[in-house]
Amino acid sequence: MADTTLRDKVAVIGGGEKNLGALISRTFAEDGARIVVHYHTSEKEAEETVRAIQDGGGKAVSVQGDLTRVTDVRRLFETAVDTYGGVDVAVNTTGMVLRKPILETTEDEYDRMFGINAKAGYFFLQEAGRRLNDHGRIISLGTSLLAAFTDGYSTYAGGKAPLEHFTRAAAKEFADRFISVNVVAPGPMDTPFFYPQETPERARFHASQAMGDQLTRIEDIVPLIRFLATEGWWITGQTLFANGGYTTR
Template sequence: MSEDTLRDEVAVIGGGGKNLGGLLSRTFAADGARVVVHHHSSASDAEQTVRAIREAGGEAVAVQEDLTDVAGVRRLFDTAVDTYGGVDIAVNTTGMVLRKPILETTEEEYDRMFGINAKAAYFFIQEAGRRLNDHGRIISLGTSLLAAFTDGYSTYAGGKAPLEHFTRAAAKEFADRGISVNTVAPGPMDTPFFYPQETPERVEFHKSQALDGRLTRIEDIVPVIRFLATEGRWFTGQTMFPNGGYTTR
């Protein structure tokens, strides 16, 4: 992870302060990138990630914005351009999980879930398409529930589902500038976002559906995103499912 494969490139990481985004920020920095670490409400985590990058000799800056606000998305990219002179890679790891039956879901919950999982993702891709340097890379975080037939996640999986279409359209529209656009859709991840939605029995079920009888780890996903940001730029318009074979079909 210290081969300078991203030397002098600039990466904007949506949700880059902790969990998957935090590890990704540190990995990109170790590869030589200058990293814009976005967070919404986790200032201490973002500052800790930036501090770790700087202590390791890298360059990073933390930026607080609400990505459901289009003006906030634009300000995030403004900061990247103003600070580092441009953007080469944009990765959006943000999202919100809710497991709740359709009959119990409120309008407020629906709006909040689609705001972060669909609207924010759309305008992140849009602004990245406007601001990235030629031959840039745009990567969004989806979910393997896009390929599942299961209950409870109507607003989460439903909110993430448009990413496949956003990705394909953007890949075509940005192709003349050499910008690749992809979505990475992991299986259930072993992070604090997952456990509040599930019972212990369902956690064990999800583990049983994947390779090695375990949940997806952030360490499983970072190399996939890193690949798309480096050697894998010939992939575009794709939704990739690094999920250990997980399925609920």
């Protein structure tokens, strides 16, 4: 039977410095994992997350990188192997959101959105597949807009959609090494990632589409990610919608 604990495991967390990623980093560290906190531009937040883990008796390092660059993705995992001797869990929380009508979206915006949401996701998964120890876990963050939909998010939902296909293929290709690969697809999350795209009225509307009239909370997503990294080892090739029933009317 697979090991269902995080103690003494090594976890690479893409975007692990703030918001959902930071809570995953701290939670995994509390469970005994050694953490590699990836960040792109938020160096201060990365330092704070690493310090919080170390102050709690855990082990963590931070690595800067642009995950749309394959060389940076490889360097991220190389750092984990060089520092801790291997990798057991890889969670990619990175992404970029843009709310803009199709008729107003520029080619540069399209390329940037698909670079961050699709390309980075693909090569993070690829390098994780190369570097993870047997019985490893790979988890990507998708979006509930893969199931529900609204206007304005064509490049965000479209850029995240390939994660489902990448994940299903990887789940088959890595199965002989007992590596599970999944997507967690939250609803609109109550973080700074969400609010710049929306008016207060639209934010309230999105909240009204889920149970309890609330946006998704990161505290409700982390237990699912932790489950997939431990007891949920048998689940693979799936997209799990954790969104309080989020839909549109």
